[in-house]
Amino acid sequence: xxxxxxxxxxxxxxxxxxxxxxxxxxxxxxxxxxxxxxxxxxxxxxxxxxxxxxxxxxxxxxxxxxxxxxxxxxxxxxxxxxxxxxxxxxxxxxxxxxxxxx
Numbered sequence: 828x829x830x831x832x833x834x835x836x837x838x839x840x841x842x843x844x845x846x847x848x849x850x851x852x853x854x855x856x857x858x859x860x861x862x863x864x865x866x867x868x869x870x871x872x873x874x875x876x877x878x879x880x881x882x883x884x885x886x887x888x889x890x891x892x893x894x895x896x897x898x899x900x901x902x903x904x905x906x907x908x909x910x911x912x913x914x915x916x917x918x919x920x921x922x923x924x925x926x927x928x929x
Contacts, residue, residue, distance in 0.1 A: 865920070868916050890903070
């Protein structure tokens, strides 16, 4: 069973249509793609690692004041985004960054 599966995988790898479709899904090496990966995955997690506690104190001090509902949602969103780092997002961003250059 395992031998059959490995043979099928090798057959798919060597097929020209499979190679073409794999090359199509690979991200292009443009400035905007690299900037998007960096800004969406890496920068928020680095900010959370470095200034997470300061941002939490700042948002909590503003949330203690009477605010409109819109302002309260903004401060809570900032707190959720930047206070606790997600190592999964950081690793995924680094992997996508490396994949773009590979």
